[in-house]
Amino acid sequence: MSSQLGHDLSLWGRFNYRFFWSLLWVITKVWVRFTIVGRENLPATGAYILAPVHRSYLDTPVGGMVTARRQRFLGKESLWRNWFLGGFLTIVGGFPVERGTADRAALRACQDVLERGEPLVMFPEGTRQWGAVVEADKMHDGPAFVAARAGVPIVPMGIAGTDYAMPPGAKWIKPVKAVMVVGEPIPAPVVEGRVPRRVVTDLTEQVRQGIQVAYDEALRIKGRAPLEFPG
Numbered sequence: 307m308s309s310q311l312g313h314d315l316s317l318w319g320r321f322n323y324r325f326f327w328s329l330l331w332v333i334t335k336v337w338v339r340f341t342i343v344g345r346e347n348l349p350a351t352g353a354y355i356l357a358p359v360h361r362s363y364l365d366t367p368v369g370g371m372v373t374a375r376r377q378r379f380l381g382k383e384s385l386w387r388n389w390f391l392g393g394f395l396t397i398v399g400g401f402p403v404e405r406g407t408a409d410r411a412a413l414r415a416c417q418d419v420l421e422r423g424e425p426l427v428m429f430p431e432g433t434r435q436w437g438a439v440v441e442a443d444k445m446h447d448g449p450a451f452v453a454a455r456a457g458v459p460i461v462p463m464g465i466a467g468t469d470y471a472m473p474p475g476a477k478w479i480k481p482v483k484a485v486m487v488v489g490e491p492i493p494a495p496v497v498e499g500r501v502p503r504r505v506v507t508d509l510t511e512q513v514r515q516g517i518q519v520a521y522d523e524a525l526r527i528k529g530r531a532p533l534e535f536p537g
Contacts, residue, residue, distance in 0.1 A: 326394065327376075327398065330367060334371055335371075337481050338364070338482060339483045341483070341486070348461060353458045354460070354461055355458060358465055359517050359521045360431045361532060365465050368486070376425075379427040380403050381401065403415060413448055436534055438522075440514050447506050447510050451501060453509065454509060456494070457494050460509070461490075463520055465486050466521070466525045467484035471484060483528070484528075485527045487523045
């Protein structure tokens with residue numbers, strides 16, 4: 307797995323990342339006219355986990371605009387079968403995880419990224435959810451577990467508007483304004499040896515609350531309720 311992480315700090319690699327990130331920034335800024343609040347809450351150096359709310363497939367590219375630092379994220383291994391798409395995803399920070407791989411392998415890859423000192427994007431809700439509430443039973447413990455193992459902070463983030471820009475089933479991205487609110491970092495608990503389950507559970511709840519606060523603020527600034535898909 308480590309060989310697939312694509313940790314390229316060469317001059318050419320930095321140039322490629324800066325070029326494509328800047329291109330995505332311009333396209334995203336023009337199309338969804340995003341606003342960022344709380345950018346100063348992102349650590350300027352060192353590893354951290356960015357934990358956004360998840361309401362649209364656009365959350366990954368839009369969320370990646372909060373910092374010019376390369377943030378890493380997981381992608382399905384099948385996406386790398388296309389050499390062009392796979393190369394692009396690697397340049398902008400993606401790394402492949404084989405579909406069906408045991409969760410521990412994916413978490414190990416995430417921990418490797420953090421141990422390299424790189425930021426990592428993880429969605430605690432796992433897949434897209436709906437509505438204004440970040441529900442406790444929809445939260446996954448993976449980000450909290452990895453943060454506790456690696457000893458890095460988790461930065462919650464709220465994103466409003468992406469669900470309207472790209473709702474379920476949409477083939478095109480609508481030019482809808484997006485708002486991102488970066489919350490205050492949640493420090494990793496100090497543990498020695500194996501991470502107790504209770505510590506992970508408590509940290510997951512702290513993350514949920516942090517995401518909810520940031521999401522509430524993003525919705526307030528946006529001035530529009532999120533899409534609701536009951537049932």
